[in-house]
Each structure stands twice: as C-alpha cells, then as structure tokens.
Amino acid sequence: MVDYIIDQNLAILAVNNPPVNALSHHVREGLVEGIKKANANDQVTAIVIIGKGKIFCSGADIREFSNHAAIKDPVLTSVGHTIENSGKPVISAIHGNALGGGLEVALFCHYRIASESARVGFPEVLIGILPGAEGTVRLPRLSGLSFAMDMIASGKQINAKDAFKHGILDKVCTGNILEEAKDFAKKVIGQPLDSRRLSRINVEDASNVDAVFEVALAQVKKKYKGQIAPIYCLKSVRNSAKMSFDKAAAEERRLITELMLGYQSIALRYSFFAERSASKWRLPCGASVNNTKPSKIESTGVIGAGTMGSGIAVCLIRAGIPVILVEKDPKMLEKGMETISGILDGSVKLKRMTPGQKAKCMEILKGATSLDKLSNVDLVIEAVYENLELKRQIFAQLDKVCKPSTLLCSNTSTLDIDKIASATNRPDKVVGTHFFAPAFIMRLLENVYGSKTSPTTVATVMELGRRIGKVTVLVKTCYGFVGNRTHQCFGAEASFLLEEGCLPQDIDQVLEEFGMAMGPFKVSDLSGIDVGWRIRQEVAKAAGFKLTTETRYHNGERISTVGDSLFEMGRYGIKTGKGWYKYDPTNLRKPVPDSDVADVILDHCAKMGLQRCKIPPQEIIERCLFAAVNECFRVLEERVAEKPEDIDVIWQYGFSFPRYAGGPMFYASQVGLKRVYERVCFYHEKFPYSSHWIPSDLLRKLASHSVEIPMSQWKEFVNGSKL
Numbered sequence: 132m133v134d135y136i137i138d139q140n141l142a143i144l145a146v147n148n149p150p151v152n153a154l155s156h157h158v159r160e161g162l163v164e165g166i167k168k169a170n171a172n173d174q175v176t177a178i179v180i181i182g183k184g185k186i187f188c189s190g191a192d193i194r195e196f197s198n199h200a201a202i203k204d205p206v207l208t209s210v211g212h213t214i215e216n217s218g219k220p221v222i223s224a225i226h227g228n229a230l231g232g233g234l235e236v237a238l239f240c241h242y243r244i245a246s247e248s249a250r251v252g253f254p255e256v257l258i259g260i261l262p263g264a265e266g267t268v269r270l271p272r273l274s275g276l277s278f279a280m281d282m283i284a285s286g287k288q289i290n291a292k293d294a295f296k297h298g299i300l301d302k303v304c305t306g307n308i309l310e311e312a313k314d315f316a317k318k319v320i321g322q323p324l325d326s327r328r329l330s331r332i333n334v335e336d337a338s339n340v341d342a343v344f345e346v347a348l349a350q351v352k353k354k355y356k357g358q359i360a361p362i363y364c365l366k367s368v369r370n371s372a373k374m375s376f377d378k379a380a381a382e383e384r385r386l387i388t389e390l391m392l393g394y395q396s397i398a399l400r401y402s403f404f405a406e407r408s409a410s411k412w413r414l415p416c417g418a419s420v421n422n423t424k425p426s427k428i429e430s431t432g433v434i435g436a437g438t439m440g441s442g443i444a445v446c447l448i449r450a451g452i453p454v455i456l457v458e459k460d461p462k463m464l465e466k467g468m469e470t471i472s473g474i475l476d477g478s479v480k481l482k483r484m485t486p487g488q489k490a491k492c493m494e495i496l497k498g499a500t501s502l503d504k505l506s507n508v509d510l511v512i513e514a515v516y517e518n519l520e521l522k523r524q525i526f527a528q529l530d531k532v533c534k535p536s537t538l539l540c541s542n543t544s545t546l547d548i549d550k551i552a553s554a555t556n557r558p559d560k561v562v563g564t565h566f567f568a569p570a571f572i573m574r575l576l577e578n579v580y581g582s583k584t585s586p587t588t589v590a591t592v593m594e595l596g597r598r599i600g601k602v603t604v605l606v607k608t609c610y611g612f613v614g615n616r617t618h619q620c621f622g623a624e625a626s627f628l629l630e631e632g633c634l635p636q637d638i639d640q641v642l643e644e645f646g647m648a649m650g651p652f653k654v655s656d657l658s659g660i661d662v663g664w665r666i667r668q669e670v671a672k673a674a675g676f677k678l679t680t681e682t683r684y685h686n687g688e689r690i691s692t693v694g695d696s697l698f699e700m701g702r703y704g705i706k707t708g709k710g711w712y713k714y715d716p717t718n719l720r721k722p723v724p725d726s727d728v729a730d731v732i733l734d735h736c737a738k739m740g741l742q743r744c745k746i747p748p749q750e751i752i753e754r755c756l757f758a759a760v761n762e763c764f765r766v767l768e769e770r771v772a773e774k775p776e777d778i779d780v781i782w783q784y785g786f787s788f789p790r791y792a793g794g795p796m797f798y799a800s801q802v803g804l805k806r807v808y809e810r811v812c813f814y815h816e817k818f819p820y821s822s823h824w825i826p827s828d829l830l831r832k833l834a835s836h837s838v839e840i841p842m843s844q845w846k847e848f849v850n851g852s853k854l
C-alpha cells in the first residue's frame with residue numbers, strides 16, 4: 132500500500148492504493164512505518180511522499196466512515212504527527228490531486244511541491260464533514276483565515292499556481308515531479324525544521340477572526356441553505372485563531388465526529404457513491420458497461436431549435452462535437468442560433484469560457500431547414516414538440532435520410548421509445564436521450580432503452596453523456612420513464628393541494644424549506660406551462676378523451692386542471708412573463724406571487740364545489756414526497772430502474788432533490804419503510820381517486836419485515852424473488 136524505496140540518500144514513500152490512493156488503514160500504517168524506518172536509517176537524509184498512478188491522494192477512504200471499526204489506529208492525525216515530528220525533512224510531491232486527507236498529509240509535511248497541472252482542495256464539505264485531520268487548523272496558518280474559510284466551506288479545488296500564491300505550496304514544478312522532489316529535498320537537507328511545522332506557528336490575521344467569520348457565515352448561509360457542514364467548517368477555522376493549536380484540533384475532532392454521525396453526512400456519502408454507481412449500467416440481457424463498446428460519435432444533428440434543442444446543441448458544441456441544427460421554420464432557426472450564441476455569451480461573461488472558445492463552438496454549429504442535411508451524421512437527437520405522430524413521421528424520414536449506422540435519439544419527456552422506434556427499420560439504433568431543462572445547465576441525462584435498443588446503442592449514449600459532462604442514468608422505456616413518471620405524482624399532489632387550500636407560493640416555500648432548490652410551481656414556470664399542457668393533451672388523446680378545464684375525473688382518476696386554465700390565459704411561465712407567478716421583464720429570475728393566479732384558483736374551486744382549508748406543512752411534504760416514493764417503488768418493481776440509487780440520482784440532478792437528503796428512496800429508507808407504507812395506505816384511503824396512492828407491492832413486501840431491509844437488498848425483493 133506504501134512502497135518504500137531508497138534512492139541515494141532519500142527515502143521515497145510512494146502511496147500505492149489504486150484507483151485514487153485513498154488513505155485506507157493499510158496506507159496509514161505504511162506511512163507511519165515508512166517515516167519511522169527512514170528516520171532509523173542513518174543513510175537517509177530526507178523523505179519524499181508521492182502518489183503512484185494518476186493522483187497523489189484522494190483523501191480518507193470514505194467507505195471506512197460507515198464502518199467505524201475501520202477507523203482504527205493509526206488514525207490520520209497520528210500519521211500526521213509522525214510525519215511532522217520526523218527529524219528529517221519530509222517533502223510531499225503532488226501530482227494530479229491532493230484532496231481532503233491527502234492535502235492534510237501534505238500539510239503535515241515540512242515542504243510541499245506540486246506539478247503545474249495539480250489541483251488541491253478540501254472536498255469534505257461535499258460529503259457533509261470537515262477536514263478533520265487538522266486541515267481546518269493548519270490551512271489558515273498558511274493561507275490566512277478568509278481564504279481558508281472560503282476554500283474549506285466551499286469544497287472547491289484550486290490549481291497549483293493559486294495554491295502557491297496562497298502559501299499552500301512551496302514550489303510549482305514543470306518537470307517530472309519525482310525528479311524535482313529529489314532536487315528540492317537535497318536543497319533543504321539540514322535546514323531547521325521547527326519553523327516548517329505548522330503546529331508551531333500562529334495564524335497571522337487572528338485578531339480579525341470575528342469580522343471575517345461573520346462575513347463568511349452570511350455568505351455560506353445564503354449559498355448553502357439548509358446545510359450544516361459549511362457552518363461547522365467556518366466555526367472550526369475560527370477556532371484555529373481563537374484557541375491554542377491543540378485545543379482547536381481537539382475541537383475540530385469533536386465537530387467532525389458530530390457531523391459524521393449526522394443524517395446529512397450519511398446522505399451525502401450515499402450520494403457520492405450513488406452518483407458513481409449510475410454510470411455502471413447493465414441491461415437485463417447481461418450486456419453492461421464492462422462488456423460493450425460504444426460507437427464513435429464525431430458529428431451530430433439536433434432537430435428542433437426550441438428550448439430543448441438549443442440547450443442540447445450547446446451541450447454538444449461545448450464538448451467539441453459538431454452539430455447540424457435543423458428547424459422547419461427559418462425564423463425559428465435564426466432565433467435558436469441567437470439563443471445558443473446568447474447562452475455562450477453568458478458563459479463568457481461568467482468567465483467559464485473565453486471569447487475564443489465561444490467562437491470555436493459557433494464554428495462547429497451549422498443551421499439547416501431540411502432533414503436531408505443529416506444524411507452523414509453519426510447521431511441525431513430529435514427535440515420537436517411532444518407529439519407522437521410528429522415524432523414518428525420525423526423518425527421515419529430520418530431512417531430514410533441518415534446513413535445506416537446513424538443512431539436516432541429522441542428527447543421525448545414521456546413517450547414510449549418502442550412506439551417511436553417502430554416507425555423505423557432500425558429499432559436497435561433508436562434510444563431516448565432525455566435531457567432536463569435548461570439542458571445546458573441541468574447535469575442529468577436520462578437515457579432510455581426500448582425493447583429493441585442494442586447494447587452498442589446504449590453504450591454509445593452513455594458514453595456521450597460522460598463526454599458532455601452529464602451525470603447519466605440508464606432506464607427502461609415506459610410512460611414518463613423514471614424522472615417524469617415519478618415526478619408527475621409529486622406534481623399531481625401539488626396541484627391537488629392547490630384545490631384544497633394552498634397557493635403555489637405556499638407549496639413552493641414548504642418544499643424549498645425541505646431543501647428542494649425550487650418548488651414545483653417555479654419549476655413549471657421555468658420549463659413551460661404549455662409543455663405540461665401539451666403532455667396532458669397527448670395523454671388524454673391517447674386515452675381517448677377530451678381534456679378541458681371542466682374535467683375533474685377520468686376513468687375514476689382525479690385530475691386537476693388549474694394549470695390548463697393558466698395555459699388558456701396565455702400564461703406559459705417565464706417565457707411569457709406570467710405563469711404561476713408574474714415576472715418583471717428586467718428580472719426574470721425573481722418569481723413574484725400574483726393575486727390573479729390566486730383568483731383563478733379560487734374561481735376554479737368555487738366552480739368545482741371544492742372546499743378549501745389550511746393545510747399544514749407536514750402534509751404538503753408527505754403528500755408530494757410519499758406519492759412520488761410509492762411510484763419510485765413501482766418503477767423499481769417493474770425494473771424500469773435497475774437500482775434505487777439510479778432513482779435518487781435522477782431526482783438529485785433532474786429535480787434538485789437536496790443531496791443532503793439523498794433522494795426519495797434514501798429519504799424513505801431513513802423515515803423507515805413501515806412508516807412510509809402506513810402513510811401511503813392512509814392517503815390511499817383518503818384519496819381513492821388517485822391511483823398513485825395504491826400501495827406498491829414492493830413497498831408492502833419490504834415494510835412487512837420486522838426489521839428494516841437495507842437499501843442494498845431491496846432489489847432482491849423484486850418479482851417475488853424474496854417473500
């Protein structure tokens with residue numbers, strides 16, 4: 132786990148724990164042994180700590196945090212004290228990343244050098260803890276308080292040049308890092324070590340600490356609403372300036388222990404691994420990420436330059452993938468091209484891209500008004516109106532126009548991929564690539580396979596997702612897939628709550644306080660009330676009935692049509708300046724509650740004879756979330772999603788479910804499935820006209836156990852395989 136190499140008069144300790152050199156127990160043991168061995172060897176004059184493979188060190192082994200027995204001696208702080216107290220200089224030589232405990236190891240060393248391309252940071256806050264091996268006490272001694280507070284509470288990584296500027300590094304290297312470390316070591320041999328031991332020096336700007344803390348606290352409370360760890364990070368850095376080193380370190384340990392045992396950190400650690408597990412796709416036929424090669428995608432077409440098509444084109448060109456954007460209407464095409472250019476201008480303004488990079492993106496974007504122009508592209512993504520007949524017509528035409536190997540993807544948000552694929556003679560090459568709005572911002576890509584989609588097609592769109600920087604999840608086709616199907620139950624309950632006593636802002640506020648970035652009505656205004664209307668009309672058409680604002684039930688199913696009344700008034704959301712809220716044209720980001728909407732809702736209730744009453748926040752949360760959770764269990768039961776983690780990742784990245792609450796499935800596991808099941812049964816009895824309250828069989832089975840079944844075992848109960 133740590134290779135010990137003698138090179139002339141130097142001892143090289145090379146951390147060798149693939150894939151990312153996490154500081155597992157054996158690594159910690161290896162470091163202590165290495166330092167002791169080197170100190171005991173008279174021939175050794177200095178020690179270099181380096182990482183083998185692609186990075187220096189990714190930090191503590193996060194998997195050990197759920198198994199407290201694994202956090203055994205030597206713990207990272209005692210490893211660090213052995214390093215710091217070494218009588219021979221210890222130099223850390225960083226390449227790739229030094230993160231969390233990895234950076235702490237470097238801060239225990241007497242000197243730190245890094246490759247130009249290296250990045251360092253304390254991402255602990257992203258898993259709900261703080262750098263608990265004296266990181267919060269040591270960093271301020273190098274960088275000053277304000278910088279340390281920002282770096283630790285944000286979890287951001289900085290490049291070597293900035294780290295040098297802020298005193299974290301002693302040198303930035305352009306050559307081979309090991310060779311440079313050896314040269315550096317030779318120069319510092321014999322120099323006094325005490326001033327290099329961070330535990331022996333003071334925080335320079337300690338007298339300002341309260342003022343710095345207050346400013347940072349106000350920012351953190353606003354930016355990371357509802358999260359505990361960022362505040363603890365600040366408090367711990369503040370302690371570094373207010374207490375002796377040892378006392379601050381002891382206090383840091385108390386804070387990390389509290390955080391680590393807390394609900395938010397458990398959820399965030401779960402989220403870390405859930406996100407990584409999503410890319411490990413597998414089809415029921417056995418094909419998987421491990422045994423299927425993607426095809427090469429060098430050129431693409433996007434059809435429809437509306438909200439989604441423009442956003443998708445941005446994602447592709449930003450990743451250097453050429454796009455031909457096809458619109459039926461030249462005016463719409465021009466508007467789409469302008470939208471794309473405007474989005475990229477926004478990135479330039481925010482310094483996420485240089486003007487030169489923008490120009491390069493625009494160079495690989497071409498507009499067209501005929502599908503014929505797509506004859507030679509490798510992959511097409513269709514993003515026209517949500518209308519099955521229109522999509523089938525387009526796919527049939529693409530099948531004729533495109534070369535035989537072209538993959539045909541649909542951005543449909545609800546429609547059955549098999550029904551679209553059957554319009555072509557290449558159903559194996561048809562797949563859903565469901566982006567979320569705004570596509571150039573939302574990180575989720577929900578890829579949808581149909582009954583005939585080939586493994587290679589799946590592998591290709593999963594790889595495409597990775598290439599354009601999306602968190603990509605694979606699901607099976609069904610109405611609405613995983614995201615919209617489960618979210619629709621959440622949305623339906625939100626609409627019913629409007630009919631029973633709430634206003635949009637009441638519901639949004641409760642759910643935002645729960646942690647959702649935006650309540651459902653703000654989201655609806657963003658994605659377009661017209662889009663929702665179109666979807667509902669399609670569903671009604673497919674079910675053979677006419678949906679009007681008078682409709683209250685169909686086939687024994689409760690329907691709320693308040694949103695349709697807004698559609699009929701031309702209130703489509705942000706795009707028309709009015710929706711569930713009203714918007715000042717100069718500030719479209721700020722939804723303002725609108726008394727006209729309240730009137731529409733009250734009229735609707737009066738017309739339908741609906742009694743209104745005050746609804747407590749707990750009921751709002753339960754109705755919206757448990758309805759969705761119940762549907763999530765059905766999705767799992769039907770194997771539309773392979774594992775609960777996939778559903779949670781979809782909710783986190785598609786619907787801004789708070790990462791620190793894990794996702795609906797994780798949330799349900801924490802509430803306890805017995806309790807969730809009881810409440811689902813309660814609401815089923817109360818609302819018999821909403822089929823989303825019919826308890827899922829899988830949920831019932833799991834809840835009937837005398838002990839809670841861990842999430843990792845839920846899959847075993849699918850299809851009656853257990854119980």
Ligand SMILES: CCCCCCCCCCCCCC(=O)CC(=O)SCCNC(=O)CCNC(=O)[C@H](O)C(C)(C)COP(=O)(O)OP(=O)(O)OC[C@H]1O[C@@H](n2cnc3c(N)ncnc32)[C@H](O)[C@@H]1OP(=O)(O)O
Nearest residue numbers: 151153189190191192193194231232254262263264388407
């Ligand atoms: C009774 C209560 C006890 C309380 C005791 C309290 C005292 C405890 C004292 C402990 C002191 C701890 C001090 C500390 O500072 C804590 C930390 O260091 S926490 C860890 C901080 N580090 C991170 O969060 C880094 C996370 N990783 C990354 O950002 C990326 O993985 C990385 C940039 C390193 C590489 O990215 P990439 O190349 O894209 O690869 P992947 O992300 O896909 O990762 C590959 C593979 O590796 C797994 N992995 C990554 N990092 C870790 C890690 N730190 N621990 C364990 N495993 C890790 C990752 O999951 C992937 O594996 P999969 O199998 O695919 O999931």
Ligand SMILES: NC(=O)C1=CN([C@@H]2O[C@H](COP(=O)(O)OP(=O)(O)OC[C@H]3O[C@@H](n4cnc5c(N)ncnc54)[C@H](O)[C@@H]3O)[C@@H](O)[C@H]2O)C=CC1
Nearest residue numbers: 435436437438439440458459514515516517543544568658
């Ligand atoms: N808006 C949203 O939030 C999301 C929408 N979707 C889905 O994406 C698709 C597109 O939705 P939006 O972009 O919102 O719609 P939109 O109405 O903004 O854009 C559709 C575009 O398609 C163009 N178009 C129509 N027929 C065409 C044809 N035959 N050839 C070329 N262009 C044609 C229209 O002119 C229009 O510009 C739909 O299937 C929708 O369900 C998916 C995720 C989110």
